[in-house]
Amino acid sequence: MSSEPRENQGQESGGDRRGQCEPIKCFTCGEEGHYANQCRNPKSGWRGARASTSSNSRGYRSYSSRKQYRGSSSEDREVQSQIKEFGRNLESMREFIEAQQAAKEEQLRRKNEKKEVENREREAAEVRAKKVGKKAEKTRLEEERVAAMKKDMDVHVKLSVKEAMKEAWRDSDLRDALMAAKVGEKKKGKQKVSFTSDNEFSEYEYVSSGTEEIREHTGNLSINEKRKRGPEPVFEDSPPMELPPKHTPKRTLKRGTTKTLKMTPIGARSKKKTKVRLSPAIKEKLASAVKVKIPTSIGTVGRYKFREAVMKQIKHHDAITLQNLCIDAGIPYNGKVEAIFDLADHQADIAYGPEGEDPEDTNEPMDDDAVGTSKNVDEAEVDEN
Numbered sequence: 001m002s003s004e005p006r007e008n009q010g011q012e013s014g015g016d017r018r019g020q021c022e023p024i025k026c027f028t029c030g031e032e033g034h035y036a037n038q039c040r041n042p043k044s045g046w047r048g049a050r051a052s053t054s055s056n057s058r059g060y061r062s063y064s065s066r067k068q069y070r071g072s073s074s075e076d077r078e079v080q081s082q083i084k085e086f087g088r089n090l091e092s093m094r095e096f097i098e099a100q101q102a103a104k105e106e107q108l109r110r111k112n113e114k115k116e117v118e119n120r121e122r123e124a125a126e127v128r129a130k131k132v133g134k135k136a137e138k139t140r141l142e143e144e145r146v147a148a149m150k151k152d153m154d155v156h157v158k159l160s161v162k163e164a165m166k167e168a169w170r171d172s173d174l175r176d177a178l179m180a181a182k183v184g185e186k187k188k189g190k191q192k193v194s195f196t197s198d199n200e201f202s203e204y205e206y207v208s209s210g211t212e213e214i215r216e217h218t219g220n221l222s223i224n225e226k227r228k229r230g231p232e233p234v235f236e237d238s239p240p241m242e243l244p245p246k247h248t249p250k251r252t253l254k255r256g257t258t259k260t261l262k263m264t265p266i267g268a269r270s271k272k273k274t275k276v277r278l279s280p281a282i283k284e285k286l287a288s289a290v291k292v293k294i295p296t297s298i299g300t301v302g303r304y305k306f307r308e309a310v311m312k313q314i315k316h317h318d319a320i321t322l323q324n325l326c327i328d329a330g331i332p333y334n335g336k337v338e339a340i341f342d343l344a345d346h347q348a349d350i351a352y353g354p355e356g357e358d359p360e361d362t363n364e365p366m367d368d369d370a371v372g373t374s375k376n377v378d379e380a381e382v383d384e385n
Contacts, residue, residue, distance in 0.1 A: 179214045303355075307348040315340055 025032045028039040314322065319336050322343070326333040331342045349355070 176214075179218065303348055303352045306351055307344045310344040310347045311340055314343055 023032050024035065026034050026036050026039045028036040029041055031039075314325070317325075322336055322339040323333045325343055326339050329343060329346050331339070331346060333339055334342075
């Protein structure tokens with residue numbers, strides 16, 4: 001659309017205001033005489049440039065030469081629904097991103113808190129270690145100070161004692177008395193000769209010349225470390241003292257140990273037999289064991305039958321009963337089995353005599369002791385006293 005019709009239209013509408021109107025000016029290039037939509041050489045970045053609007057400065061609406069496409073209402077609704085769906089997707093995505101970012105921030109916050117706790121614990125441990133080290137160092141310094149004080153005290157005491165000894169030695173009376181005691185001592189037995197160096201008394205002063213002479217004579221003498229005993233004093237009105245003979249005290253054995261007996265070539269060292277008090281039950285067993293009479297027969301066969309019968313009779317007794325029977329018969333007890341055989345042989349020897357000898361009377365046993373009586377049980381008893 002050209003500017004001439006508009007100018008004519010403006011003249012028709014009101015020629016009175018022609019002088020009051022401003023000249024037409026392009027907002028794109030800044031030149032006068034045309035509008036921005038009619039500009040053929042627009043200048044980009046010009047200060048007066050502005051976007052074109054649908055109406056000009058005078059209120060007239062500008063129409064584009066291009067045709068505007070306008071779709072149907074169904075297409076508009078579809079586009080609007082797609083836009084809404086896209087907006088919802090964007091909203092959900094924004095919420096998801098925010099949740100992820102919040103979780104990361106929470107994780108980072110926890111990690112930082114954990115690091116802070118570890119740092120505080122490490123600092124507290126370092127402080128405690130420093131305190132312990134300071135305390136140990138303080139204790140060590142105190143111990144060193146006490147040890148140094150003790151050492152100084154010992155040195156001071158030694159020096160004081162040495163000075164006191166020097167002062168005492170400077171006293172002529174004490175020195176003369178010691179020298180006289182050395183000279184007057186009698187020698188007994190063999191003595192070790194020890195030479196005293198001349199430098200021993202070099203630091204002391206001598207008052208009299210007699211002391212120096214005594215020192216020259218007694219320079220090679222020394223006091224014995226161990227003196228021999230002199231004669232024992234004798235008292236006139238008192239009887240001689242009788243002392244018990246000296247002997248080595250017996251050693252007490254520890255509990256649970258047994259003393260081994262020493263064997264001599266002459267024979268075994270026997271122990272003194274001590275009789276033990278028997279209980280009533282053991283007395284009954286012994287009485288039943290010795291009161292039973294065993295019939296005997298003649299000859300060697302009878303001897304072995306008698307021995308076997310005695311073994312069958314006493315094999316059921318316990319070890320204590322067999323030990324008491326051995327004590328009564330005067331047989332050493334060497335175990336339960338050996339005791340049974342020894343007792344059987346002993347009874348056979350009593351009944352038939354020693355093996356290899358013929359008994360005088362073969363019709364009956366030698367005496368009642370061969371088969372056992374209650375007398376043996378009474379002899380095995382021990383008095384309470």
